[in-house]
Amino acid sequence: MLALHNLSKRYGVTEAVKSVSLTARPGSVLGLVGENGAGKSSLIKMIAGVEQPTAGHVALDGGALTLRDTNDALRHGIASVFQELTLLRSLSVQDNLLLTDGPRHAWRSLNRRQGRSVAVEVLRRYELTMAPDAPVRALPLGAQQMLEVVRAVERRPKVLLLDEATSALGAHEVEWMVRLVERLRQHGVIMLFISHRWDQIVRFSTRVAIMRNGELVGEADTRTLSEADAIQLMTGESFEASFPRRPPAGDEIVLRARDLHSSALRGVSFDLRRGEVLGLGGLIGQGQGALLEALFGAHPLQSGTIEMAGRTLRLANPAMAIRAGLAYVPQDRKTEGLLLDKSIRVNMTLAILRRLAGIVGFIDREQEQTLVAAAIERLHIEARSPQDRVQTLSGGNQQKVLLEKWLQTRPVALLLNDVTRGVDIGTKRQIYNAIAACAAQGAAVILYSTDTLELVGLARRVLVFKEGRVNQSLAGEAITSQEIVRASLVRGGADARRVA
Amino acid sequence: MRGVWLSRLRLEENWPVLTFVALLLLDVALKGRFSRFDLQTLCANALPLALISFGQFFVVLTGGIDLSLGPISSVAGSCAALLLARDMTTGFAVALLAGAAAGLGNGLLVVRFALPPIVVTLGSMSVWQGVALLILPNPGGEVPPELSDFLSSDYGVPTSLAALALAWLAASWVTSTRFGLHLRAIGDDETAARMSGVAVPRVKTAAYVLAGATAAAGGVTLAIATSSGSPTVGDDYILLSVATVVLGGVSLGGGVGNALGVVMGALIVTIIGSLLYFAHLSSFYQSIINGVILLAVVASPSVRNWIGLQFRRLRHAG
Numbered sequence: 129m130l131a132l133h134n135l136s137k138r139y140g141v142t143e144a145v146k147s148v149s150l151t152a153r154p155g156s157v158l159g160l161v162g163e164n165g166a167g168k169s170s171l172i173k174m175i176a177g178v179e180q181p182t183a184g185h186v187a188l189d190g191g192a193l194t195l196r197d198t199n200d201a202l203r204h205g206i207a208s209v210f211q212e213l214t215l216l217r218s219l220s221v222q223d224n225l226l227l228t229d230g231p232r233h234a235w236r237s238l239n240r241r242q243g244r245s246v247a248v249e250v251l252r253r254y255e256l257t258m259a260p261d262a263p264v265r266a267l268p269l270g271a272q273q274m275l276e277v278v279r280a281v282e283r284r285p286k287v288l289l290l291d292e293a294t295s296a297l298g299a300h301e302v303e304w305m306v307r308l309v310e311r312l313r314q315h316g317v318i319m320l321f322i323s324h325r326w327d328q329i330v331r332f333s334t335r336v337a338i339m340r341n342g343e344l345v346g347e348a349d350t351r352t353l354s355e356a357d358a359i360q361l362m363t364g365e366s367f368e369a370s371f372p373r374r375p376p377a378g379d380e381i382v383l384r385a386r387d388l389h390s391s392a393l394r395g396v397s398f399d400l401r402r403g404e405v406l407g408l409g410g411l412i413g414q415g416q417g418a419l420l421e422a423l424f425g426a427h428p429l430q431s432g433t434i435e436m437a438g439r440t441l442r443l444a445n446p447a448m449a450i451r452a453g454l455a456y457v458p459q460d461r462k463t464e465g466l467l468l469d470k471s472i473r474v475n476m477t478l479a480i481l482r483r484l485a486g487i488v489g490f491i492d493r494e495q496e497q498t499l500v501a502a503a504i505e506r507l508h509i510e511a512r513s514p515q516d517r518v519q520t521l522s523g524g525n526q527q528k529v530l531l532e533k534w535l536q537t538r539p540v541a542l543l544l545n546d547v548t549r550g551v552d553i554g555t556k557r558q559i560y561n562a563i564a565a566c567a568a569q570g571a572a573v574i575l576y577s578t579d580t581l582e583l584v585g586l587a588r589r590v591l592v593f594k595e596g597r598v599n600q601s602l603a604g605e606a607i608t609s610q611e612i613v614r615a616s617l618v619r620g621g622a623d624a625r626r627v628a
Numbered sequence: 629m630r631g632v633w634l635s636r637l638r639l640e641e642n643w644p645v646l647t648f649v650a651l652l653l654l655d656v657a658l659k660g661r662f663s664r665f666d667l668q669t670l671c672a673n674a675l676p677l678a679l680i681s682f683g684q685f686f687v688v689l690t691g692g693i694d695l696s697l698g699p700i701s702s703v704a705g706s707c708a709a710l711l712l713a714r715d716m717t718t719g720f721a722v723a724l725l726a727g728a729a730a731g732l733g734n735g736l737l738v739v740r741f742a743l744p745p746i747v748v749t750l751g752s753m754s755v756w757q758g759v760a761l762l763i764l765p766n767p768g769g770e771v772p773p774e775l776s777d778f779l780s781s782d783y784g785v786p787t788s789l790a791a792l793a794l795a796w797l798a799a800s801w802v803t804s805t806r807f808g809l810h811l812r813a814i815g816d817d818e819t820a821a822r823m824s825g826v827a828v829p830r831v832k833t834a835a836y837v838l839a840g841a842t843a844a845a846g847g848v849t850l851a852i853a854t855s856s857g858s859p860t861v862g863d864d865y866i867l868l869s870v871a872t873v874v875l876g877g878v879s880l881g882g883g884v885g886n887a888l889g890v891v892m893g894a895l896i897v898t899i900i901g902s903l904l905y906f907a908h909l910s911s912f913y914q915s916i917i918n919g920v921i922l923l924a925v926v927a928s929p930s931v932r933n934w935i936g937l938q939f940r941r942l943r944h945a946g
Contacts, residue, residue, distance in 0.1 A: 214820040
């Protein structure tokens with residue numbers, strides 16, 4: 129049995145976790161929900177050994193634990209998976225599995241064939257279909273998360289902690305996870321997991337604990353608690369308020385894509401209108417990300433044309449795309465979007481320095497300061513000053529900085545690649561508002577999201593992808609969760625060859 | 629059709645081997661012969677470079693770089709030249725332990741104080757250059773002739789070839805162990821490696837120790853091959869060892885590379901030297917040509933990708 133006794137964590141003057149006590153029996157799955165800054169991650173990190181509590185303690189099977197780091201926690205049977213993956217990206221799937229599953233002896237050669245059979249056996253046992261030789265970086269994010277979970281489970285933990293570790297799983301992968309959770313439950317593993325996706329909380333957990341402002345505000349059986357009630361407990365507001373009003377789309381076509389082909393795309397055509405929010409849906413890795421990257425000049429096309437304002441664009445690199453008025457917010461903000469070591473100010477104005485520069489090239493500091501201060505206020509970015517390094521911000525706030533960086537460029541078309549992954553409901557709402565405001569000002573937005581509710585709430589049209597094609601195009605009333613899921617599974621939808 | 633056999637050769641992985649084979653063929657064609665003696669000379673010349681480069685290889689796999697390996701090999705060679713004639717066991721032991729100790733110093737500074745490897749080893753490079761001159765102010769010392777004879781002997785297989793093969797096997801064994809996997813993991817992403825349960829400080833320190841000892845072995849080999857010690861003999865290898873691993877397909881970013889590539893890198897550098905010597909060109913050209921080949925190798929994947937992409941585009945359009 130896992131027990132938390134008056135666990136508290138204080139960072140400087142902020143009390144992140146205020147005396148939380150909680151127990152979990154073997155075989156129970158506890159979903160932990162709450163807004164960003166509610167203290168969920170801090171709580172999990174104390175159990176995982178990443179952070180040390182300022183007061184209180186963690187006890188496992190009656191004995192109090194003092195955990196110095198994650199390896200220490202592992203020795204006590206506590207394994208954790210965080211949103212930030214710990215996979216080695218340029219190593220193969222096999223090597224990644226061997227890193228935790230390999231022989232214990234440091235100097236015994238890992239015979240290649242033997243190593244492979246270990247890896248193949250692990251993959252088979254967990255019903256994973258990825259090739260053992262594939263470098264991890266070539267896998268879609270969902271598959272990477274599955275691999276990360278498998279690595280943690282392979283350590284045979286008594287307690288498994290998942291902190292936004294399942295955020296990129298698609299519909300099929302969630303089913304896989306449900307089976308795995310069931311199996312672990314039968315083996316008496318205690319699971320604690322954080323997710324901002326209610327569908328996952330419902331599928332995985334037996335109980336839900338709700339946190340607000342560092343305190344535990346409620347605990348309930350998952351079956352008796354509705355999402356609306358949970359959100360009310362988390363925020364004190366209702367669910368419908370999450371999405372802003374959708375602005376009407378204009379008639380003017382700002383971007384015309386025709387018959388795009390690449391290693392991941394098989395003939396994609398569509399028109400994008402001024403002020404429109406165009407959603408991209410479907411299972412993970414069906415070409416949605418590749419399409420966005422292609423439009424941003426970061427994914428080479430083999431054929432097809434992209435037209436903006438009547439001119440065919442040559443998009444050989446992101447610089448060309450930026451000049452044409454495109455802006456792209458990537459999925460992995462850590463590696464693709466932000467200079468983590470630099471301040472909020474530097475990150476926000478990096479893309480518009482040309483506009484801020486005077487005649488001789490000096491940056492107009494005053495203008496820069498007003499601009500950054502206004503953005504911090506508008507997006508409710510929680511930071512002490514614009515000089516704070518981005519690294520010190522929470523994930524949601526980092527995402528807002530990244531979004532703002534591109535909004536500042538006043539793009540003609542804004543390309544968003546699953547930008548609310550692992551972000552809490554409060555921050556999500558602020559991001560939704562920013563997207564809607566951007567569209568209302570006349571920008572066109574292409575929004576790819578793994579969260580279908582988001583597409584339902586924000587998009588006027590949804591292109592559902594399958595195998596590099598638009599499988600079906602949904603508009604207006606037809607955009608519902610069920611409809612999107614259906615359209616992502618049907619074979620060769622009616623719209624596969626048409627211009628959407 | 630051309631694309632088919634090109635892809636079958638798998639240029640991406642086999643680049644170092646193919647370059648070496650091409651250069652060897654060129655060498656044979658120009659000289660019109662390839663005797664047992666030529667093979668023996670080639671291997672004997674490549675052996676010290678290969679050993680020092682293996683040292684570099686272990687450090688580069690972790691994403692670091694070691695500029696002190698050349699001078700460490702000078703120190704080891706100087707110790708060997710002073711001690712081997714008196715007592716062989718002591719000579720070898722002192723030389724190798726000196727190398728390992730020097731590596732331990734680098735490792736502790738890099739790990740304990742979280743200093744950048746390039747700065748730490750730049751400093752220790754200078755230190756060991758000085759120490760080598762203190763030990764052996766002038767080239768000299770003495771190496772038992774039987775050792776030098778052994779290195780240039782031929783028992784059915786040239787000893788130098790056997791030694792090179794042995795070094796390769798040893799290095800491949802190291803990279804195939806759990807320790808080797810940990811080296812690559814650290815080079816790929818240190819934080820992720822730590823979170824995956826790799827004892828990062830210990831493994832990283834061990835990499836520098838191993839590098840120091842391996843480079844020391846290279847220095848001893850140099851002393852044996854030239855029958856004497858020189859306090860500055862290792863200076864040439866400071867950057868040459870870095871160039872060699874890169875030529876061998878090892879990524880300076882860390883995490884990528886194999887031992888066969890390093891052997892090939894050493895052989896490539898050596899054979900270019902021999903070709904230039906044969907052509908009566910000054911050794912200054914060696915430096916230029918090494919540099920050009922290095923740049924060609926580093927640039928080749930992107931150049932090939934670019935050509936491949938244009939080719940696919942053309943085919944798609946046609």
